[in-house]
Amino acid sequence: MLAAMPPTPPVAEPRPGASGRDRDGASAGGRDGAAGPGRDRGDACPGALRLHRADDGALARVRLPGGLLTAAQALVLADAAEQLGDGRLELTSRGNVQLRGLAEDAGAELGARLRAAGLLPSETHERVRNVIASPLSGLDGLGHADVRSWARELDALLCASPLAAGLAGLFLFVLDDGRGDVAALDADVTLIATPGGGALLRLGRAATARRIAPGSVPTAALAAAEEFLTAVRAAGVKAWFVREAAELLDPGAEPLPAFAGGAPESGPFDGGLVAGTGFGTVSAAQWRTLAEAAAASAGELRITPWRSVVLPGATAVRELAAAGLRLTPGSPWELATACTGAPGCAKSLADVRADAARALGTAGVPGLPVHWSGCERRCGHPAGEWVDVLATGPGAYRVTARRTSGPTTTMQDLTTEQMAQAVAEARRTK
Structure with missing residues (x-):
């Protein structure tokens, strides 16, 4: 668990160039440290419907709140990658999935497939569904809460909020179950589970947090995002991220724990398997192997912000290794x-x-x-x-x-x- 002590400050990120890039890895507006020129034009972050033109074709980013995906949904993405794209899928640092090499007119067909699979619950909010959750939550006995339920509830709240549609496509929510694995990921709104079902809510890079009572945790996360939007509009500030307008918000007074960080190691663990990838890129065939392993166990895949895949309850080590996925801890490819x-x-x-x-x-x-x-x-x-x-x-x-x-x-x-x-x-x- 996390120890109560001040967090170490995150490294300042380099300011992107004119075209910008984001932390997910595809061309878009960057997460730079100050509100500056370009905030008036809106961010160019790609989505499932707004495709980005790259040198190797169009790119689509499919948001997966909490990194959660069913085996059936994973197969839909494999088919789309083969039939509409270049046959590969990319895992991102937000636990999302990207398809590359798409034709410029592939958006309508891709959107139809995603809607049918339940991967596009809101066309107006699809780019703001950026939610990272502790990937081993509820599987290994660590943490104070199974934050998957928080991720699903927050996603539904986001999609139902007209105001939340105004969030930038890079605005990030992080849900840490108390073990400290994702709390250090420099989110706009971070929730850290506490014993008894409550949480600490951190805004941007604040050194303190707000204490949230049990039963209102996802609601508090949405309220914080809406508070940010309301505050910057009232002040006439052009800002995409909480850290750009931190002085407009009350950070709370609760001391924060230290953020230990740490990706789960590749390989088997008591609650399933973690499959590592090469730079987050997998072929459609490898993706199908992952989906089949998930279907034979808990029926679920969890994409981690370290570009690996957690398969709850799975035991298919031989099949996944034969497909070229990494199942051995301690490899130089880790992180x-x-x-x-x-x-x-x-x-x-x-x-x-x-x-x-x-x-x-x-x-x-x-x-x-x-x-x-x-x-x-x-x-x-x-x-x-x-x-x-x-x-x-x-x-x-x-x-x-x-x-x-x-x-x-x-x-x-x-x-x-x-x-x-x-x-x-x-x-x-x-």
Whole structure:
């Protein structure tokens, strides 16, 4: 559980370029640290209906509040990826799923499939359903609440609120069951379960929280988001995120626990399996294997913000491993992510996924999260402490160990071989 002590402040994120990128990893408005030019034009965050044009075709993002998905819904996404896209699915840092390589006119057909599967409950609110929940909640005996019920209730409340439709497509809710695994993910509204069914509600990066009574937790989360929208409109402020208007809101006076963080390790655990992926990309065939394993057990998949998949009750280790999914803990691929890179993104200076895969082959045991970026926008990078691997040209990299406290360390002008060694050393230094 979380210990009562002040949280460590999160690392400031780099300001995106003119086109912007978001933490989910697809082109959109960025989560920069200050309200500045461009807030008047609205955010360009992609959705299931608003497709984004990328170099490899159109991209659609399907929101999955809490990362929750039934086996039948997963099969619908596999079919859509094969029949409408490039045959792959991408897991994002918000526990959502993206389809790439879509034709520009594929939106109507994709929307129809998603509606029929129950994956598009509100066309007016589909981009604001950004909810991360503790992925092992209710499975391993840890935590103070099974936050899946909070995720479902909050989703319904969001879709029923006319005011909530005005949230930016990157506004984020996080539901932590009390173990501290997702509380450090730099959300706009964070709920941390407390013993007895209540919660602490943190607004943006506030150092304190509001105490929420049992029975009103999801309602309080929606009320906080609506309070933010009302406050910025009354003040005439252009802001997408709570941290941009924190002075307009009452953060509460409750002390916050420390945010331990931590992704579940790949492999079996007492309540099921965690399947790891390569940079969050899976083929439609691999996705079907995951769906079949879910159908043979609890019928549910949970997409984690670390781009892995939790299968409650599943035991299909052999089948998933044969499909190329990672079922062994301690792999260098744990907590390793990368942006799309070249050739899928025109702004990328390198094929970062190919270079990252070679580096991970010699990177030793995992430690700090590591993220490879093809340009200064650093699409999809993690929160907290991480190793920042930035392409500065073809075959050239800069490696920085980003810290929430103490100095950062940077190594510049590295070849791909030198980069691999620098990454291995930086990940070991916690």
